[in-house]
Amino acid sequence: MSADIEPLPRRAWLAVALLWFVACLNYLDRLILITMRTSIKASITMTDAQFGLLTTVFLVTYGLLSPLGGFFADKVNRSRVIIFSLFAWSAVTWLTAHATSFPELLLYRSLMGISEACYFPAAAALLMDYHRNATRSLANGIHLSGVMVGSALGGLGGWIADQQDWTFVFEFFGIMGMLYSLVLLALLRDRPAEPARPGQTVAAPPRVRLGEALASLFSQRSFILALIFWGLLGVASWAIAGWLPTYLHEQFALTQGRAGLTALGYVYSSSLVGMVAGGLWADRWSLRAVRGRVWVGVIGCLVAVPGVLLLANMPVLGLVLTGMVIYGFARPFPDANMTPILAQIVDRRYLATGVGVINTFAVMAGGLTIYAGGALRDAHVNISNVFNFGAGVLVLCALLLWLINPRDHPANTPS
Structure with missing residues (x-):
């Protein structure tokens, strides 16, 4: 029976549902900080560049350790790695509420990067x-739609901080994550091994070594292109998302809470729809053409560009919101398909390591972009220029993605 029509294991969609909530908490915990800028700076003295550095140190730490996190997931039980990561970053989220100085905040954001590095x-x-070719992008897209919901809910941070105190936000979501890790401990499992056919000898799984994994990954031209693409996509994404609440607050005189809810709510609610739609469309297209997922990603990058130009250059709030919706809907198309594309071009034994490696470039590039944005703010550079730069990078991303040649890696094809 072909992989395209092979029945899915019993827990395939349960795994998607369980991980949806983890992805939601993952991004909520990392983004609530940027929506509470005013409240945190009123409590702990720091410059705009230092505030940007809080996100940068998280992303750089997370990025540096992502390949090791991926290798660890390839080498040992994946579900247990996920559970440990969730519990650890939730504990750090709770600790963040008790920071009283900028160095303490910086330390906790570093620990957040370390603890989250294993999850994705x-x-x-x-x-x-768990999922085969016919459902891979949809499963990945649904999982990542949790990221969109978590990102949108991150906007609640500024609103809650306006009503109570910023420390309450970190305490509440930290405790929630630690409790949910117990649910995963009871329900989340790795995919069981395929039963042996009559007369077939089941070989022991090969040992996974980091050097061999990296050599295999970097021997693939398409993987190198994916690496550069994902890094530049991180630059574009963080250049826009990292400063959108501040832009709305200053350009249209919105309060901190309303600016955060508007920025994250409009973008990520439309991204929720776009993530699932892009995954479903790509799964259907890939059944007819091996490059189907690539084309969906390219289209998403190109359609997002006019949305960015609208939100960056229009003086009317209604047009800015329209641009945010266009960008939010189209931008997730490549996200829903990146891991399924990687599954076509790399040895499946090293898939988690490959995801970790490309995440390194994306988050480190994004972190440097956030810090550069803070430095530019201190130099009184208009945020609109940062957004326009992000639009240009999206065009380059579309070109790089188009050059990727997905195919089934020989090691993934049964002999």
């Missing part, structure tokens, strides 16, 4: 283990 490589690989 392990989760992406686990879903690709």
Whole structure:
């Protein structure tokens, strides 16, 4: 029976549902900080560049350790890596509420990067283990739609901080994550091994070594293109998302809470729809053409560009909101398809490591972009220029993605 029509394992969609909530918490915990800028700066003295550095140190730490997190997920039980990561970053979220100085905040954001580094490589690989070609992008897109919901809910941080105190936000969501890790401990499992056919000898799984994994990944031209593409996509994404609440607050005189809810709510609610739509469309297209997922990603990058130009250059709030919706809907198309594309071009034994490696470039590039944005703010550079730069990078991303040649890696094809 072909992989396209092979029945899915019993827990395939349960894994998607369980991980949806983890992805939601993952991005909520990392983004609530940027929506509470005013409240945090009123409590702990820092410059705009230092505030940007809080996000930068998280992203750089997270990025540096993502390949090791992915390798760890390839080498040991993926579901247990996910559970440990969730519990650890939730505990750090709770600790952040008790910071009293900028160095303490910086330390906790570093620990957040360390504790989150294992999650996405392990989760992406686990879903690709459970799902075959006909449902891979949809499963990945639904999982990542949790990111969109978590990102949108992150806007609640500024609103809650306006009503109570910024520390309450970190305490509440930290405790919630630690409790949910117990739910995963009871329900989340790795995909069971395929039963042996009559007369067939089941070989022991090969040992996974980091050097061999990296050598295999970087021997693929398409993987190198994916690496550069994902890094530049991180630059574009963080250049826009990292400063959108501040832009709305200053350009249209919105309060901190309303600016955060508007920025994250409009973009990420439309992204929720776009993530699932892009995954479903790509799954259907890929059944007819091996490059179907690539084309969906290219289209998403190009359609997002006019949305960015609208939000960056229009003086009317209604047009800016329209641009945010266009950008939010189209931008997730490549996200829904990146891991399924990687599953076509790399050895599946090293898939989590591959996800970790490309995440390194994306988050480190994004982190440097956030810090550069803060430095530019201190130099009184208009945020609109940062957004326009992001639009240009999206065009380059579309070209790089178009050059990727997806195919089934020989090691993934049964002999």
